[in-house]
Amino acid sequence: MGPWNSALAPEEETAVDAIKALADPDRREAARESLAARGLAAVRPLLDELLDETSPVRHWDIEFVLTERIGSVAFDEVLAALAAATDDESRGRVSRVFTRFGAVDRYIGALSHPSARVRGSAAFGIQSACSVAFGREPNPGVDYGLVIDALIPLLADPDPEVAQRAEWVLTMLGPGVEEPLRRVRDHGPGRLRARALTALAATGGEEALSPADRAAVERLIRIKVRDERARPLDTCFTSWIAVPTGDQQGIVELLGLFEARPATFELGLSVGAHDSHDYAEHGRVYVTPEVDGWTLVLGPWCNPVDPQRAEDVLHAVTELSRRYGRAQAYYFGEQGGGSGWLVAEDGNAVRRFGSCWEDDGARFTLGEPLPEERAACVEEGITPVGDVGADDEERTDLAAYLAPQLAEQLGVSPMALGPHTTVRGVGALAFTPYAREHGRPGTGAYAI
Known part of the structure; x- marks a missing residue:
């Protein structure tokens, strides 16, 4: 494919022509408008370009068009591309697009997807859209209780990276996670209890733990120090x-x-x-x-x-x-x-x-x-x-x-x-x- 031909009339211009024009600063904005007008029809060609290692188009220009100009109508195509990606580089490129939509309700649905990469990326998308860590304000209009309830089962995800991501995200959603996590600690299911304890401690510290959990931690420490061996103390x-x-x-x-x-x-x-x-x-x-x-x-x-x-x-x-x-x-x-x-x-x-x-x-x-x-x-x-x-x-x-x-x-x-x-x-x-x-x-x- 040669350089984008600016002489083409809009109705003759192909999606590929417009995508190639994203590499030209002088034509980039017009190309964005053209691709946005095409909507869903432009999504697959944009994803193909994103995965082309020889493409001169910057990744973030494609991400911007998909998430900011085309928007949520591209969500399902991007999800499918993420699930189908066969190598880490491709998965990483598509995941960056997927997590930028900010579509919390769609991410909640994707938490049960068969692909671990989709589940983990959906959790990261929730993190990006909903985190209140480091002084961020809650996302207005988001039902945080619904988000928390959807994430907690992932603490026992068979993929350890997904389980770890779910734990991290829960710790970033504010004090509203404490009571649901305490319920898991008190009533199970058992497969969730260990990570629930870690997430609870990370969120609210020792004060968030139940008296029974605090006593259990102190008992574990007393047991472990009895015959403990020294280890290097190197904190960077x-x-x-x-x-x-x-x-x-x-x-x-x-x-x-x-x-x-x-x-x-x-x-x-x-x-x-x-x-x-x-x-x-x-x-x-x-x-x-x-x-x-x-x-x-x-x-x-x-x-x-x-x-x-x-x-x-x-x-x-x-x-x-x-x-x-x-x-x-x-x-x-x-x-x-x-x-x-x-x-x-x-x-x-x-x-x-x-x-x-x-x-x-x-x-x-x-x-x-x-x-x-x-x-x-x-x-x-x-x-x-x-x-x-x-x-x-x-x-x-x-x-x-x-x-x-x-x-x-x-x-x-x-x-x-x-x-x-x-x-x-x-x-x-x-x-x-x-x-x-x-x-x-x-x-x-x-x-x-």
């Missing part, structure tokens, strides 16, 4: 305090933590990962049991080079070292987010340093470079920090990845915990003094 953006003692209670009291409750390593990691992403949560920490003679406190509240926390952490770690001889605090962002460390002995700060791509950490620097810092430079073949000729840029690049290595050399790194680690006692989740002033963090669905 990880902050922690390390103290060479098994006196967990003493650390909790000195740091002003309160309402400590038993927690597994898995739960501590799950909460830590949640609290360290997006907006750092300073109101909660995980306190490990004794691990190889040390106790770690994990959470953004412990970051020694966070401008909001640096001075408070400096005071806390110094006081811990006064009582226990030594104490340390670290930050590490494994995706190039930098490093920071603070080392104190006998009530005095020995060293504090921070390094990340946006900030060389100079404002946090205290004390002279540690021998371990200098040794790391030598190992990398660069002039040690503090020596004549040391390159600040090389030092910054190296330091941005150094916190876990220093933590392991000076004591225990949370990233290096594992089955080989000697564990004594039980870990705990606790609120920090920040929570007293700013409110307790919301709870959610966490791994146990």
Whole structure:
């Protein structure tokens, strides 16, 4: 097929001609109008073009015509194309169209389609049209009760991706999902109960659970911590305090933590990962049991080079070292987010340093470079920090990845915990003094 012939009269122009014209910015709007006028007759040719890997027409131009100009009359054809697609690329292209219609009633009907891809895309379409997450307003005219009742059976869908999507969507529909999910927890059917619990916790937190469910969760934690093995505590953006003692209670009291409750390593990691992403949560920490003679406190509240926390952490770690001889605090962002460390002995700060791509950490620097810092430079073949000729840029690049290595050399790194680690006692989740002033963090669905 050659270029679109603008000399053709409208009645002579074919759908294919108009579709090809979508690739031309000067002719795109006229082509949209032409295709919209054709309505259902243009849908199949548009879908063929969408699936043509050699097409010069941008995918989103085809999506726009199908969903915004032709609209819901194209729904059934798009659904059929989605069900018939045989590869992931084709399914993905058609699914993007399908989920843009905003036709909630049609999506509800498609939730029972034989194709798992159609069911999952229908659930995503509902998510796009109905989500109230992140401050979005409810979709006026939508019967949310009807939507919720239609989604709940998918929690037991035979396709795990569809079941996961249904769970995610339910958590985005607001507090109206809580009572239907509690009914599932109380009365079944049994195949829905496990995911219903997760969705309920993600939606309303611990407070949304029934007393029986809260008691069951606490009982499960008590059972699991009895013979628990350590596991790595790596939250992508990880902050922690390390103290060479098994006196967990003493650390909790000195740091002003309160309402400590038993927690597994898995739960501590799950909460830590949640609290360290997006907006750092300073109101909660995980306190490990004794691990190889040390106790770690994990959470953004412990970051020694966070401008909001640096001075408070400096005071806390110094006081811990006064009582226990030594104490340390670290930050590490494994995706190039930098490093920071603070080392104190006998009530005095020995060293504090921070390094990340946006900030060389100079404002946090205290004390002279540690021998371990200098040794790391030598190992990398660069002039040690503090020596004549040391390159600040090389030092910054190296330091941005150094916190876990220093933590392991000076004591225990949370990233290096594992089955080989000697564990004594039980870990705990606790609120920090920040929570007293700013409110307790919301709870959610966490791994146990």
